[in-house]
Structure formats: structure tokens, C-alpha cells
Amino acid sequence: MLRHLHPIVAANRAPLALQPADPYRGTPERLVKGSGGLVTGLSTLAATTEAVWVAVARDEADRMLMERGDPAELVTEDGTAYRVAFVDPGREAYELYYSVISNPLLWFIQHYLWDLAREPVVDGSTQEAWTKGYLAVNELVAEQVVRQARASRQTPLVFVQDYQLYCVPAMVRNELRDVRIQHFVHVPWPTPQYWSILPRRMRDAIVDGMLGADVIGFQTSRDVRNFLMTCEDNLGLTVDMRERTVLYEGRAIWVRNYPISIDVNELTRLAERPEVLAEERSIAEWRPKHLILRVDRTDLSKNIVRGFLAYERMLEAHRELHGDVVFWAFLQPSRQDIDDYRAYLGNVLGVAARINRTYSRGGWTPIRVEVEENMERAAAAYKSFDVLLVNPIYDGMNLVAKEGPLINRTCGVLVLSENAGSHEELGRHAITVNPFDVDETAEALYLGLTMDQQQRQQRQEGIREIVRTNDISRWISLQLQDLRELIG
Ligand code: F6P
Numbered sequence: 001m002l003r004h005l006h007p008i009v010a011a012n013r014a015p016l017a018l019q020p021a022d023p024y025r026g027t028p029e030r031l032v033k034g035s036g037g038l039v040t041g042l043s044t045l046a047a048t049t050e051a052v053w054v055a056v057a058r059d060e061a062d063r064m065l066m067e068r069g070d071p072a073e074l075v076t077e078d079g080t081a082y083r084v085a086f087v088d089p090g091r092e093a094y095e096l097y098y099s100v101i102s103n104p105l106l107w108f109i110q111h112y113l114w115d116l117a118r119e120p121v122v123d124g125s126t127q128e129a130w131t132k133g134y135l136a137v138n139e140l141v142a143e144q145v146v147r148q149a150r151a152s153r154q155t156p157l158v159f160v161q162d163y164q165l166y167c168v169p170a171m172v173r174n175e176l177r178d179v180r181i182q183h184f185v186h187v188p189w190p191t192p193q194y195w196s197i198l199p200r201r202m203r204d205a206i207v208d209g210m211l212g213a214d215v216i217g218f219q220t221s222r223d224v225r226n227f228l229m230t231c232e233d234n235l236g237l238t239v240d241m242r243e244r245t246v247l248y249e250g251r252a253i254w255v256r257n258y259p260i261s262i263d264v265n266e267l268t269r270l271a272e273r274p275e276v277l278a279e280e281r282s283i284a285e286w287r288p289k290h291l292i293l294r295v296d297r298t299d300l301s302k303n304i305v306r307g308f309l310a311y312e313r314m315l316e317a318h319r320e321l322h323g324d325v326v327f328w329a330f331l332q333p334s335r336q337d338i339d340d341y342r343a344y345l346g347n348v349l350g351v352a353a354r355i356n357r358t359y360s361r362g363g364w365t366p367i368r369v370e371v372e373e374n375m376e377r378a379a380a381a382y383k384s385f386d387v388l389l390v391n392p393i394y395d396g397m398n399l400v401a402k403e404g405p406l407i408n409r410t411c412g413v414l415v416l417s418e419n420a421g422s423h424e425e426l427g428r429h430a431i432t433v434n435p436f437d438v439d440e441t442a443e444a445l446y447l448g449l450t451m452d453q454q455q456r457q458q459r460q461e462g463i464r465e466i467v468r469t470n471d472i473s474r475w476i477s478l479q480l481q482d483l484r485e486l487i488g
Contacts, residue, residue, distance in 0.1 A: 005180065006154040007051035010145050010168055011161035012098070014055035014084050015043040018065050031076045035332070035373065038161055038186050040399065041260045045159070045476050047080045053150045055140055056164075057088040058098075071148070073179070085148055087140040096133020099338050100126070100310045102164045106239045109197055110163060110187045111301040122199060135167060135286040138209070142171035149176055157483070160213065162186045167205060170212030180487060182479060183210050184217040186260065187396040188421065189226045192233040207235055211248040215482055217238050217258045219397045219421040254486060258478050259425055260397050264406065265341040271379050271407040279380035288364075291324040292450050293385035293412075295378050295400050297334035298345045298371065301418070303393045303435050304329060308351050308367065310391075310441035315366060316358055318446060323364045325449070325464055327389075330381050332373045345371070385412040387448035390420060391435045397421040401430070411456040413448035414463060425470065429462035 013034050021029040033043065046053050052071045057063050063086075071085035089097065105126070108114050120126075145168065156176060160168045160183040169181045195203045207230060210216055218224050224244055231237040231246045238247040245252045270276060278439055291481035292311065296302040311327045329352065335341040352367045359366045370377075382388075388404040401422040405414055416423055416430035423432065431444040 004154055005157040006152040007049045007157050008145055008148050009042055009046050009051050009159045010054040010141050012056050012164040015053055015082050018061040033076050044263055044472050052083045052085050054085045054144045057086045077391055085144055087144045089130045089137045089140055093133050093136050096129040100129035101134040103335055103338055104340055106163045113297040138165055138167040145172050146175045167209030170209045173212040181213040182215045183213040188394045189223040191226055192230040204221055211253055215254045217256055219259055219452045220424045221257050224255050227255055258475055261470050261472045261475050262399055262402050264468055275376040276379045277379045283380055283384050286326055288326045290386050292327040292387045293381050294389045295330045299334050300344050301393050303391050304348045305351050306388050306438055307391050310438040312355050313442035314445050326368055328368045331371045333371055346359050382407050383409045387413050388443055389415050391417045392420050392437050395420040402467045405460050405469050411460055413451055413456055415444045415448055425466055426463050431458045
């Protein structure tokens with residue numbers, strides 16, 4: 001269906017990152033695939049359709065790539081070719097757009113993270129960050145999309161991604177008459193009431209911006225319902241809950257859920273790479289009888305501290321496990337230029353250290369925290385866990401819940417928050433927890449560790465079946481199918 005269309009992806013991050021050569025260490029330049037769920041999902045689409053990927057230059061390394069062309073033709077070290085057209089808003093505007101409005105303001109709203117009695121305090125500086133940061137960067141991205149669209153004779157098909165770029169669809173539609181736009185939101189969509197934290201002009205601009213698209217995609221059916229209710233309650237628009245459409249300026253916009261997934265073949269191949277096998281050998285040197293694992297960015301939404309508190313309760317209740325179990329938190333540093341994120345990482349390390357001080361004995365340390373970005377080590381960890389804890393407060397999808405069980409070799413059990421988007425698909429094969437209830441989570445961890453082999457195997461097979469059938473290519477084909485139906 002893409003034959004007569006010119007695909008363009010617009011996202012905050014590029015699908016790859018430059019690690020410049022380091023003459024002191026003698027390391028060469030590397031072009032590596034970017035991290036995060038969005039890049040994982042979209043890079044397959046971009047690489048196979050030769051789409052132009054419009055991204056925001058985040059740092060010096062991105063600015064160096066920007067000089068290589070518009071779009072720059074870039075090949076990552078695994079041989080995948082991308083065409084990336086950057087925009088450079090400059091440090092100040094980027095900071096306002098990324099570190100003030102997108103994260104934390106929008107991110108915290110969309111994951112229900114605000115402690116509303118105290119925060120956020122919305123004032124003139126928020127308005128300034130909105131105008132000079134968020135809207136300005138959205139405008140730059142929209143202009144670049146329009147430029148790339150005009151460089152081709154084919155009809156542009158624009159895939160706008162996520163909460164950083166809500167205003168792009170309407171901005172693009174204003175400029176291009178013949179265009180198809182799909183906006184996919186990777187994070188949860190909260191209730192209309194919770195959106196009212198934002199002043200009306202901002203929250204309405206967000207929805208008006210998105211309604212510039214033809215199709216708006218979310219991760220779950222709950223997000224779809226919340227979005228339709230937001231259109232109806234907050235903006236007074238006409239929506240059809242059954243048909244899942246919003247009527248807007250004479251157009252019917254489709255609102256659908258497409259649960260994002262992983263590249264099953266790629267992850268399965270990665271799991272057999274020599275680097276992963278080497279990591280597995282190093283894990284085997286300290287792996288205890290029982291291994292509980294979590295793999296997460298150090299994000300407040302991931303609920304890392306309550307995970308430790310639950311584990312502590314399990315240790316309190318089951319002294320027989322002392323010495324035989326380790327909770328390994330393998331964490332990827334995230335958004336460390338934002339105060340709340342730095343403080344959170346400090347809190348995570350502090351709680352782990354306190355629990356270790358209380359319970360360690362005779363060479364046994366109950367919690368192991370590693371803060372590192374290393375996909376090979378994460379894959380080796382996935383292969384080795386007995387229980388995988390995925391207990392986010394709220395999460396759009398959470399791909400760890402799909403990646404871990406797919407390549408695990410030890411019949412590991414998934415303990416999964418009912419508020420993770422992946423729960424809609426995988427919940428019946430996982431042990432479900434309320435992420436706030438640390439007693440329930442403690443019991444779930446224990447149940448996971450002590451479950452009989454046959455049940456563990458059945459549950460893991462159930463998850464694998466779902467992930468294999470609904471892998472990333474299906475996520476893409478479902479979206480293309482709807483676009484085909486819509487375009488005719
Ligand atoms: O959709 C959430 C997301 O944007 C994903 O791409 C990824 O999981 C994560 O957030 C990355 O965030 P950042 O680009 O701010 O590090």
C-alpha cells in the first residue's frame with residue numbers, strides 16, 4: 001500500500017545515536033541503534049519503507065549527524081540504513097520543550113504521577129516554556145516534515161510519534177492539502193478530569209493538534225475510551241464511541257488501539273550472540289538459587305522503590321529464602337537532566353542500600369542494583385530470571401514484559417502490574433498485581449518463586465504465543481490496514 005505514498009516518520013528521537021570516536025581510549029566512532037520502545041517499534045517500519053525520519057537534535061552528537069545531509073543517509077553497525085532529517089531548535093528551546101513541558105509536565109500527567117496537593121504549580125514560566133519550547137519545536141518539526149514531503153512527488157504519509165509532538169499533525173495539515181497523517185501515542189491517555197490539570201488553552205491545543213491526523217493510535221482500548229471522552233467532555237466535540245471516531249472540522253478521525261510489540265526474530269537472534277553468552281557466563285558466577293529480575297529505565301512511572309519494599313516484605317515473611325534469593329535491578333539511566341529523575345534514582349539506590357544493610361549476612365546481599373545501558377547484558381538477564389517484576393504505576397505498554405518471557409530459559413514467571421498496557425494482552429498468563437499494594441506484590445513474588453514447573457511453563461508458553469503472533473510486523477500491518485481502508 002505504500003507504493004504510491006511517501007512515508008515520513010516524525011519523532012523526538014532519531015532511530016540511531018552517534019558515539020563519537022575517543023582518541024584517548026582509542027575507540028572508533030560507532031553508529032548504534034537508539035533505545036526505548038518507540039525506536040524499537042518504528043525502526044523496522046522506517047528501514048523497510050525507506051521512510052525519511054524527522055527527529056530533533058538532542059545533543060552535540062545529533063548535531064554532528066545533522067551535518068551529514070538533509071536527510072542524512074546513515075547505516076548503523078548492524079547494517080540497517082536510515083534517512084534522518086534533523087531539526088535543531090538550539091539548547092534553550094530544547095530544554096523548555098523536553099525538560100519542562102514534555103518531561104515532566106506531560107509525562108507526569110499521562111502517567112498520573114503528580115502529587116496534586118503540591119504539584120504542579122502552573123504559572124507564567126510554564127506558559128513561556130509552552131510557547132518558546134513546546135510549540136516552537138513542534139513548529140520546526142512540522143516545517144521539516146512539510147519540506148521532506150514537498151521533495152517527493154508522491155502523496156506524503158506521515159507517522160507522528162508520541163507526546164512530544166502533539167501539535168505537529170494540525171501544523172502539517174495546514175500546509176499540505178493532500179496528506180495522510182497517523183499519530184501514535186506510546187504512553188497512557190488519562191481521564192478528561194486529570195487533563196484539566198493543564199490550563200484549557202494548552203490541553204485544547206494538544207487535542208486540536210492531534211485531530212489534524214486521519215487516524216490516532218493508542219496502545220490499549222482503555223486509552224481509546226479516555227481519548228474519546230476527553231474530546232467529548234473537555235472540548236465538546238461529537239464522538240461515536242461504538243465506531244471510535246471524532247467529528248472535527250468536517251472530517252471523521254479514527255481512534256484505534258494497536259498494542260506495540262517487539263521484533264521477535266531480532267531479539268531471538270540477539271539472545272544467541274557471543275556477547276550475550278559471555279554475559280550469561282558472568283551471571284552464572286553469582287546467580288543464586290532464585291533470581292528475581294527487573295529491567296527498567298530509572299523512571300518514576302516504573303515504581304522501582306515499591307518493588308524493593310515488596311521484596312523486603314517477602315524477606316520478612318520467608319526467612320527460609322535468606323541466602324538463596326537475589327533481586328537484581330538492572331536499570332538504565334534516564335532523563336538525568338531533570339531534578340525529579342535525579343532525585344528518584346537517589347531514592348532507588350538509598351532504599352536498596354537500606355534493605356541490604358538490614359538483611360545482608362555471610363556474603364549474601366539481597367539486592368543487586370546495576371545502573372547501565374547494555375542490551376546484551378539485559379538479554380542475558382532475561383534468559384536467567386525465575387521471576388520478572390514489571391510493576392509500573394502506569395505504563396503505555398512496557399516491552400520488558402514481552403521481551404523477558406520470549407527468551408527466558410528458566411521457565412520464569414511474569415509478575416505484572418494491572419496498569420501496564422501489556423496487561424490487556426498478557427494479564428491472563430501473568431501474576432497480576434496492584435502496583436501500589438506492596439503486600440500483594442510480596443505475595444506475588446513468593447508465588448512466582450514457588451510455583452510448580454508445569455504451571456510456570458504453561459504461563460510462559462501462553463505469553464510467548466501471544467508475543468510471537470502479535471509481533472512488531474503485526475503492529476505495523478494493522479495500522480497500514482486501517483490506513484488502506486480509510487484512504488480507499
Ligand atoms: O513512549 C515513551 C518513550 O518516548 C519511548 O520512546 C521510550 O520508552 C521512552 O519514552 C524514552 O524516553 P526518552 O526519549 O525521554 O529517553
